[in-house]
Amino acid sequence: GSGEGKALRTANAPAVRVQLSHGQRMAANTTRLLVCALAGVFLAGVGSQPTSSGIAGTSLSLSMLPSAFNQPMPTYTVSNPSPFVTAQTIKHPLCFGKHSALLTSVCVVPTGTKAPQDSKALPRLDVQLTPASPLHPVTVFLFDDEDDAYSRWWHDAMANRSCAAMKEYAKSVISPGANGVTTGSRSITGETSQIWYIMAVDCNTRQCPNISNAEISFYHPASDGSRDACSASGGELSLSALKLALNQGYQALTFRNVLSVVGVSPVGVVFLYTTCVLFSILSIVAFIRYSRAASRGLPEEAAPQVVVLCIAIVGGLCYLAMATGSGMVVLRKVGPPASAQWTYSNPMMATPGDHKHKNPFYDPAYAKAPTYPLFYVRFVEWGVFSAVVLPYLADIAGAPPSTSQLLLILGVARVGCLSAASSITSASRWVFWLVSFLLWGAITVILTKGLHQSVMRRGKLVTAVFHQIVNTVVVVWGVHQWVWVGCAGTKLASSSWDAALYCLLDLAAVFGVAAAVSK
Numbered sequence: 001g002s003g004e005g006k007a008l009r010t011a012n013a014p015a016v017r018v019q020l021s022h023g024q025r026m027a028a029n030t031t032r033l034l035v036c037a038l039a040g041v042f043l044a045g046v047g048s049q050p051t052s053s054g055i056a057g058t059s060l061s062l063s064m065l066p067s068a069f070n071q072p073m074p075t076y077t078v079s080n081p082s083p084f085v086t087a088q089t090i091k092h093p094l095c096f097g098k099h100s101a102l103l104t105s106v107c108v109v110p111t112g113t114k115a116p117q118d119s120k121a122l123p124r125l126d127v128q129l130t131p132a133s134p135l136h137p138v139t140v141f142l143f144d145d146e147d148d149a150y151s152r153w154w155h156d157a158m159a160n161r162s163c164a165a166m167k168e169y170a171k172s173v174i175s176p177g178a179n180g181v182t183t184g185s186r187s188i189t190g191e192t193s194q195i196w197y198i199m200a201v202d203c204n205t206r207q208c209p210n211i212s213n214a215e216i217s218f219y220h221p222a223s224d225g226s227r228d229a230c231s232a233s234g235g236e237l238s239l240s241a242l243k244l245a246l247n248q249g250y251q252a253l254t255f256r257n258v259l260s261v262v263g264v265s266p267v268g269v270v271f272l273y274t275t276c277v278l279f280s281i282l283s284i285v286a287f288i289r290y291s292r293a294a295s296r297g298l299p300e301e302a303a304p305q306v307v308v309l310c311i312a313i314v315g316g317l318c319y320l321a322m323a324t325g326s327g328m329v330v331l332r333k334v335g336p337p338a339s340a341q342w343t344y345s346n347p348m349m350a351t352p353g354d355h356k357h358k359n360p361f362y363d364p365a366y367a368k369a370p371t372y373p374l375f376y377v378r379f380v381e382w383g384v385f386s387a388v389v390l391p392y393l394a395d396i397a398g399a400p401p402s403t404s405q406l407l408l409i410l411g412v413a414r415v416g417c418l419s420a421a422s423s424i425t426s427a428s429r430w431v432f433w434l435v436s437f438l439l440w441g442a443i444t445v446i447l448t449k450g451l452h453q454s455v456m457r458r459g460k461l462v463t464a465v466f467h468q469i470v471n472t473v474v475v476v477w478g479v480h481q482w483v484w485v486g487c488a489g490t491k492l493a494s495s496s497w498d499a500a501l502y503c504l505l506d507l508a509a510v511f512g513v514a515a516a517v518s519k
Helices: 002-011 022-046 146-158 163-167 228-232 239-252 266-295 299-323 377-396 401-423 429-450 452-456 460-489 495-517
Strands: 075-082 085-091 101-108 124-131 139-144 172-174 182-187 194-201 211-219 329-334 341-344 371-374
Touching (some): 139 182, 146 163, 146 194, 172 182, 194 211, 266 299, 266 495, 299 377, 371 495, 377 401, 377 460, 377 495, 401 429, 401 460, 429 460, 460 495
Antiparallel strands (some): 075 085, 085 211, 101 194, 139 172, 139 194
């Protein structure tokens, strides 16, 4: 009851109008959408908690929140027509990528396994759901925590299993009528306190169901409708769910899965892990050198190690993400052989499921099509390297701040153009590659010509360090451009060559900088 009271007081708070700039308005729109989404989840989970004293007619709604980006906003309204009835109205519920919508969840106290003579003594759920279009009817599934049914549904929904497979362990299913409206009533029994989940699924398209209105009435004669009984009995997370999570975690740590990354051969994954380890070792060495220099009071020796420490740590983390299959998307070559094109892979069509739960959208020919990885986290590592090393070069050369800022902008813009070229599957990607090549040329001219006279006045040691880093950066980035042509650009080289070549180039760049500053 206290949560509902706080929410009501928040909704009735006076409004304050402020004048926002263009950037602030963009941030406010994004924040507003996130707040609406989080509030929808909160009310779907706890909105069924009436006050223990039964405040009849209490209503809580998100309809007062303005619509962001001109899209229908989810609306959850909770009321208590009587002390033993909780009514909820849901409009346009969120799906969060599961292709299924959690309408609400309720806590049911023990009733016994045998139904009593008086049906009014049993808890009951009444559902009436109207889809936005009769052509896309919605099926309602009821799950509970018994036998880990809800956790099984979550796993199957993420794997896009068929509705027929999920019906096998659902406690109840309410199918749509001929007019597309889903209507039904179910009495609930159980020996222990259980949380029941009401799910909506579009079994025809397996996309997020578009629900214009859903009315759910929960009759709870033996309780106040709160989650107290279920929380006390541990209904939120059953022991079987913990066992399943631990088992899946153990399987994920097997050696076979460590080398399994979609679109990359085991040889390429080994290169990624090796680079991650080498970057980690370098970061430890740089930290030790920095600590020794700082303890001796030598800031001129400590500062270069900060540069190495930064690029080595970021490089190690990025390569760890790539080696574990994170920070990437998969491209797949589909279509007739004469006109096949690279497109972003659809995992729903490439995943067969298992022998018990077949994926109805699985396409064997699509699953066998050639794949190619796009490691977008790699551009994060390149961007950080550019943002750290280029201003450092301008600093040791004694260049003015404007030159340092120019190098920073050119370096980050070059990486951004390569990132855009890799993400675009059409022929326009070559325009971005050409721009990145010109930016590399501009950086080369500034480093080799524009800063040459400045660095000559800094002494022989600084000049030697500067030229060694410049030669490393110019050569490695120049080779970057042409490796991209053969790998991500034309995909003539395999994914193993892509991983191996970029690993060697990134190692040469980072270790080249580390070797130069150690002088």
